Amino acid sequence: MDLVEGLPPSCYYVPSFITPSEEEHILNAIHKLPESRWTVLSHRRLLSLPSTLTGSARDTLLAAPMPAFLDAIVTRLQQGQYFETSTHKAPNHVLINEYKPGEGIMPHEDGPAYDPITATVSLGSHTVLEVYKKNEGGEREVKPTWRILQEPRSLLVTTGEMYVTTLHGISEIQMDEDLDTKQIINWHLLGDRRPYNTGQARRQTRISLTLRDVIKVANLGGALKFMNKRP
Numbered sequence: 001m002d003l004v005e006g007l008p009p010s011c012y013y014v015p016s017f018i019t020p021s022e023e024e025h026i027l028n029a030i031h032k033l034p035e036s037r038w039t040v041l042s043h044r045r046l047l048s049l050p051s052t053l054t055g056s057a058r059d060t061l062l063a064a065p066m067p068a069f070l071d072a073i074v075t076r077l078q079q080g081q082y083f084e085t086s087t088h089k090a091p092n093h094v095l096i097n098e099y100k101p102g103e104g105i106m107p108h109e110d111g112p113a114y115d116p117i118t119a120t121v122s123l124g125s126h127t128v129l130e131v132y133k134k135n136e137g138g139e140r141e142v143k144p145t146w147r148i149l150q151e152p153r154s155l156l157v158t159t160g161e162m163y164v165t166t167l168h169g170i171s172e173i174q175m176d177e178d179l180d181t182k183q184i185i186n187w188h189l190l191g192d193r194r195p196y197n198t199g200q201a202r203r204q205t206r207i208s209l210t211l212r213d214v215i216k217v218a219n220l221g222g223a224l225k226f227m228n229k230r231p
């Protein structure tokens with residue numbers, strides 16, 4: 001496995017996790033989803049499948065299959081044994097985020113509703129994920145300690161210590177700068193450094209797939225069978 005050295009254990013980066021035709025197939029399927037399924041925020045839009053989490057703590061998934069257009073990714077994640085230690089041994093939920101150039105996500109933690117394994121596949125554009133340590137008081141440090149370049153079609157897996165001891169976010173910028181072996185922790189693992197060799201890269205629209213295993217799953221049986229229809 002492609003462990004990202006220099007980061008707290010364990011973080012894996014896999015370039016070309018999916019092929020260009022798989023990327024196109026998945027993007028087409030996402031673009032066919034009804035506009036009404038998206039939640040539009042000021043700096044990105046997002047969509048949860050099979051559904052958003054419910055319950056008073058918003059930590060429960062209503063049992064339903066993952067979308068069929070993610071079959072290849074889910075199978076490959078299981079083959080790679082990334083979810084070997086998680087409750088259901090496979091992701092059961094995907095959060096789809098769409099970022100236009102200049103959009104991003106505030107530094108945050110992924111929280112206790114999920115097993116501590118996050119698998120992110122990037123579609124359509126690269127981005128740079130910024131990872132922040134927490135100080136002794138548990139607050140996040142002002143500057144990121146690490147920057148991870150995620151190429152289109154790559155996989156990033158965050159588990160273990162890294163999941164609980166750090167926060168991650170994406171700056172709201174159009175152009176990523178300072179891209180080199182010193183400043184990008186996974187530089188040596190990139191599949192193709194050529195687009196980044198000038199040290200700069202302009203972002204395009206990026207769709208990320210964040211696959212996770214929601215710990216609590218409610219089986220509501222036949223009454224809600226219609227929710228099991230796979231997009």
Ligand SMILES: O=C(O)CCC(=O)C(=O)O
Pocket residue numbers: 095097105110120168208210
């Ligand atoms: O889009 C990304 O790569 C990050 C998404 C993220 O941090 C999240 O969904 O919690």
